Amino acid sequence: MHIPDGFLDPYLSVLMHIIALVSLTWAWKGVKKTLPHSFVPLMAVSSAFVFVGQMLNFPIVYGTSGHLVGGTFLAMLLGPHAAVISMTIVILIQAVFFADGGISTFGANIFNMAVIGGLSFYLVKLLSNVSSSQKRFSVSIFVASWLSVVLGALATAIQIGVSSMFASVGGVKVTVPAMLFWHVIIGVGEAVITASLTSQFLRIKPAMLNGLAMLRGIAYERRY
Amino acid sequence: MRGVTKAIILIIVGLAMLIPFASTFPDGLEKVVESLGLEEPESIWRGLMPDYTFPFLENPYATKLISGLIGLFLTFSIAWSVGWAIARKHSFKK
Numbered sequence: 001m002h003i004p005d006g007f008l009d010p011y012l013s014v015l016m017h018i019i020a021l022v023s024l025t026w027a028w029k030g031v032k033k034t035l036p037h038s039f040v041p042l043m044a045v046s047s048a049f050v051f052v053g054q055m056l057n058f059p060i061v062y063g064t065s066g067h068l069v070g071g072t073f074l075a076m077l078l079g080p081h082a083a084v085i086s087m088t089i090v091i092l093i094q095a096v097f098f099a100d101g102g103i104s105t106f107g108a109n110i111f112n113m114a115v116i117g118g119l120s121f122y123l124v125k126l127l128s129n130v131s132s133s134q135k136r137f138s139v140s141i142f143v144a145s146w147l148s149v150v151l152g153a154l155a156t157a158i159q160i161g162v163s164s165m166f167a168s169v170g171g172v173k174v175t176v177p178a179m180l181f182w183h184v185i186i187g188v189g190e191a192v193i194t195a196s197l198t199s200q201f202l203r204i205k206p207a208m209l210n211g212l213a214m215l216r217g218i219a220y221e222r223r224y
Numbered sequence: 225m226r227g228v229t230k231a232i233i234l235i236i237v238g239l240a241m242l243i244p245f246a247s248t249f250p251d252g253l254e255k256v257v258e259s260l261g262l263e264e265p266e267s268i269w270r271g272l273m274p275d276y277t278f279p280f281l282e283n284p285y286a287t288k289l290i291s292g293l294i295g296l297f298l299t300f301s302i303a304w305s306v307g308w309a310i311a312r313k314h315s316f317k318k
Contacts, residue, residue: 001251001252001253002253003253004264004265004267005265005267005268005269006264006265006266006267006268007265028310031307031310031311032310032311032312035310035311035312036311036312037308037311037312037313039307039311040304040307040308040311041225041227041228041304043303043304043307044228044300044301044303044304044307045228045231045232045235045300047299047300047302047303048232048235048296048297048299048300048303049231049235050299051295051296051299052235052238052239052292052295052296055239055246055276055288055292055295056239056242056243056245056246057246057247057248057249057251058246058247059247059249063249063250063255064249064250064251064252064255065247065248065249065250065251066251066252067251082307085306085307085310086303089299089302089303089306090299092302093295093298093299093302094295095269095271096269096271096272097271097272097273097294097295097298098271098272098273098274098275098276098291098295099267099269099270099271099274099275100271100275100276102267102268102269103268103269104268153252153253156253160253165262165265166260166262169260169261169262174260175256178256178259178260179252179253179256182252182255182256183252186251186252
């Protein structure tokens, strides 16, 4: 759901950049407050993983494909703040070097994938209710990662739908159902990948799941 | 550091193995644009490796692998530098 250049009206591009900037300030402050230098290698590796994951599309139905976004996965490894920063870096590199997602739509893409992805941390928190049950945690991750894709697609649909390029084909009334149709399915792929990866981590290397520790209210210095 | 090296090698192996299976179908948003009969407007910026292809490299596997590896290391190093710049200098008091 990387929006290319030219899809959004200029005023909307500007507005989305402002929203992205506010979110990034929040994320920056959060990382500064909660994470030490020893955490940096994990952030670098997981960003690289998400970059590669987003390159590899999986086919769904009717000649359409989707790919991992990875927002919920990052949020479980890094916590919500660093997840937003990490995903923003991935989106920046995709736009600048690979023309995947536009330059003028950078703010919108940050909001739809990085901000919604990172904030899905709070969806997991809400759904798992800080329960220590492993099963409930996995189910919460499944649902939250599915929702992060569907909500991101909804935001994308509204942004393109209110822009003049899509006015002639019916605007929001057409873009919202069309985007939701595909991303309800793509989201299942996201949910399966995210839930299986996190449960593997939970089994083999639970200490890597900083987001989970934050979810349970354990401060960084007391985690190991 | 050994953990980092191991993880990066795993990611590279995964990339090299999965490229042939990656779908080239349009993604959700591209499909919506296509089915509405709209054309993507001319891009203001074409990137250095558009659509994950490395310039002058014709082989579809090699071009995707090389551009992917470059992207991977760019992401890794930028995330490392940004993380280092934001995170706290000193660990928490014991």
